Amino acid sequence: MSKHPPAVDVEALCCSPLMRRPLSADESTELARMFKALADPVRLRLLSLVASHAGGEACVCDLTDAFDLTGPTISHHLKVLREAGLIDGERRGTWIYYRVRPAALGALATVLTASALPERVGT
Amino acid sequence: MSKHPPAVDVEALCCSPLMRRPLSADESTELARMFKALADPVRLRLLSLVASHAGGEACVCDLTDAFDLTGPTISHHLKVLREAGLIDGERRGTWIYYRVRPAALGALATVLTASALPERVGT
């Protein structure tokens, strides 16, 4: 498992909240890639299982029982999350332990955050 | 255009940050639906154009020139955003003006936000 995860240009993302100015085509493509990784119920549940697991990490063996899916499907989903830069994996013997990358999630959260604009009254 | 937009259970979402406990199947389905609406570059750019437009709103006529796409495609994307509860539309004469729903985006941001957990050193 690589010590150099997929490049997530966190700095660029954290300074481009989508509510302040139009996103460029490049920014929107990169953000869409990350949101797409989150746009599946199984992947969201995998992410939350990993993040909330004891020690902040979980091996694949901790994850598969929570789903009525085969191992290859779980592997595929973990790969999508990993390639989107949302999780990292580390091999320990036979097992692979995954961790969430909080900075990547935080960057997405920042992009979605308005400057405390209230929702329009009466909408 | 309905005064009662699609129900976004904002309260339920805001209290279920995915990093603190495993998401339920229902929660993950609802979140995935919203993230899926954001998982397209055109829709992200539409959202940012609407949000950053003067007055915090934009009519479809303000949006279509920014894309090399047909009107029906823009309408389709706006519909996806609307049905995901991320924007609202209001008809004014011939025109329809769209606004972002900050509370919905804020709820997503909150879900993604960890309690300031630093990224693991050395990952």
Add this chain to the structure above:
DNA sequence: AGCTTGTTTCGATGCCTGTCTATGCAAGGG
């Protein structure tokens, strides 16, 4: 009523994606 402008909906189409089975790779032990 007809006409114009703005927007949405419908249906077709090519591309994308979640899931499975089969297979391959990695690590550990004898």
Add this chain to the structure above:
DNA sequence: CCCTTGCATAGACAGGCATCGAAACAAGCT
């Protein structure tokens, strides 16, 4: 070396989705 366990990859397939052109709907004007 072989065997076992754990996990990832490859390929097929059915369902989903972005896009278009055609059609329909909404609003305003004469």
